[in-house]
Amino acid sequence: MLRFDPFTDIDPLTRSLLVAQTGSPRRPRFMPMDLYKVDDHYVLHADLPGIDPGSIDIDVDAGVLTLTAHRSHSEDDVQWLTSERFSGRYRRQVSLGENIDVDSISASYDNGVLSVTLPITQRAKPRRIEITSTGSPLGGGDRTPIEA
Template sequence: MLRFDPFNELDSLTRGLLSGQTGSARTPRFMPMDLYKVDDHFLLTADLPGVDPGSIDIDVDHGTLTISAQRTSRSDDSVSWLTSERFYGTYRRQLTLGDNVDSDRISADYDNGVLTVTIPLAERAKPRKITVAHSDAPKTIEAPAH
């Protein structure tokens, strides 16, 4: 089972406000994502447009999946900005993995600005059919005559 903590983003925002970090208004606030189950695995898709694929870092540590990525801004001093609305900086999301996922087989792919993380279920968590043992020979039950 995969658990999603909806309060994680709120906690991060609160920590940022209480720590006194001012930061840029154009710093990414969150990484939009979808998470769903297909057959014997979970799929996480996250929008990371304009992110350098080499900056994407995915870690699993003590049951927590952490995704972080960096999008850098143009740092050319000769540019005279007319409009600058795109976010840049570090994106980061964390999810708590349940006991029923196989963290050793997690894989990821980045294509056209979308990160796809495949999180397989552990063998012990997959549905399975239990065979009922029985004998084919009929048994005679004898009752004492009264």
């Protein structure tokens, strides 16, 4: 009986793509991040350990927030035995809704975590609208606030 395992050939190929060769710099695959809403703003946390804060760039263009950072190995003339830490350019893009106040976005970098605060515009916040009666048979001119 002949057994055929299609994963026998795929496993070494997958391993070669995911594991760096000794002595070669590795490219970062992604920038892990969390995004959540608190009260009247969103908060984005992106993990960027070992990044020089001066290499971090945050741009907003056409409703897209772009985070870019760069990390390089400073030891160029050494013989690498293993190189597992990512080096190169990190880049992540997030589409923003039209309810974000792009002029008030702020950011900080602390202990390898980039934190970006994305405030919600005033026009997108819930507010109370007062409705007045003009003497209709249903109301005697009383003002009744309702939440919109």
